[in-house]
Amino acid sequence: MRKAPRTDCAIDAAMSVIEGRWKTVIICILAKNGAPMRFNQLISRIDGISPRIFTLQLKELESDGIIFRNVRSTSPKCVEYSLTDKGNSLLPILAQLAEWGLQHMFPNMVVFEGEADSESEKATV
Amino acid sequence: MRKAPRTDCAIDAAMSVIEGRWKTVIICILAKNGAPMRFNQLISRIDGISPRIFTLQLKELESDGIIFRNVRSTSPKCVEYSLTDKGNSLLPILAQLAEWGLQHMFPNMVVFEGEADSESEKATV
DNA sequence: GGGCCTACTATCACATTTGATAGTACAAAT
DNA sequence: ATTTGTACTATCAAATGTGATAGTAGGCCC
Numbered sequence: 001m002r003k004a005p006r007t008d009c010a011i012d013a014a015m016s017v018i019e020g021r022w023k024t025v026i027i028c029i030l031a032k033n034g035a036p037m038r039f040n041q042l043i044s045r046i047d048g049i050s051p052r053i054f055t056l057q058l059k060e061l062e063s064d065g066i067i068f069r070n071v072r073s074t075s076p077k078c079v080e081y082s083l084t085d086k087g088n089s090l091l092p093i094l095a096q097l098a099e100w101g102l103q104h105m106f107p108n109m110v111v112f113e114g115e116a117d118s119e120s121e122k123a124t125v
Numbered sequence: 126m127r128k129a130p131r132t133d134c135a136i137d138a139a140m141s142v143i144e145g146r147w148k149t150v151i152i153c154i155l156a157k158n159g160a161p162m163r164f165n166q167l168i169s170r171i172d173g174i175s176p177r178i179f180t181l182q183l184k185e186l187e188s189d190g191i192i193f194r195n196v197r198s199t200s201p202k203c204v205e206y207s208l209t210d211k212g213n214s215l216l217p218i219l220a221q222l223a224e225w226g227l228q229h230m231f232p233n234m235v236v237f238e239g240e241a242d243s244e245s246e247k248a249t250v
Numbered sequence: 251g252g253g254c255c256t257a258c259t260a261t262c263a264c265a266t267t268t269g270a271t272a273g274t275a276c277a278a279a280t
Numbered sequence: 281a282t283t284t285g286t287a288c289t290a291t292c293a294a295a296t297g298t299g300a301t302a303g304t305a306g307g308c309c310c
């Protein structure tokens with residue numbers, strides 16, 4: 001699915017892995033969940049994605065070695081997706097991207113740490 | 126040029142700024158150069174880009190506040206591009222992306238530190 | 251044996267991004 | 281008046297990415 005990196009540039013190579021409308025979303029949901037997730041379980045957590053696109057993104061992530069697809073022979077067969085070590089190694093970088101995004105793209109956003117005041121403006125990430 | 130972030134997700138917002146075929150390339154060249162660069166000076170360092178695309182990428186980077194466009198009234202007027210503070214704040218993240226790319230996408234690549242041996246395999250980044 | 255659950259795939263269409271090529275606009279130098 | 285250097289823009293085309301919708305396939309349950 002994924003061709004060779006478009007250049008011999010390391011950044012481009014890394015970007016080509018995380019580019020894609022829903023890839024970081026999928027990675028983040030899997031990371032937060034901490035355990036493998038099934039197709040329907042995962043897609044139901046993503047608002048506005050169609051099964052075709054979802055499948056495409058999963059396949060690219062799999063062929064890039066970011067997620068692992070495990071077919072389990074349960075009653076109705078089910079397929080579990082989980083982050084590989086390579087996928088997990090992306091998490092610190094994605095966390096930094098998120099922090100950068102918060103600071104530079106949503107400068108007025110309030111991030112809660114601990115209890116909220118009824119006076120303070122509310123915002124979520 | 127650039128619309129609002131496609132979601133309220135901080136990572137998506139950050140990604141929307143660095144996505145684009147040549148954006149990280151431009152940022153890296155400006156960072157390495159350390160000084161403002163003119164249009165022709167910059168484009169001549171990028172292999173295979175057409176002036177139209179180059180202009181588009183510059184405009185998006187400018188409207189996202191990553192680079193600064195400064196028109197100087199010299200003999201033939203010239204335009205200088207440089208990284209803003211916001212642009213510079215991306216550099217640590219891009220460095221991490223590059224390192225990740227090196228480790229995971231080019232596992233056999235040799236990176237030189239110091240003098241090279243005539244025996245050792247050569248590679249560049 | 252019909253419906254349900256699982257995980258998808260097929261088809262078509264649209265939007266966005268990237269590209270090659272040629273040409274423009276303006277000032278300065280000759 | 282023509283050429284040079286600067287920084288682009290216009291036009292057309294192709295490639296790539298994203299989407300909605302419906303349908304498929306196989307096993308289990310009753």
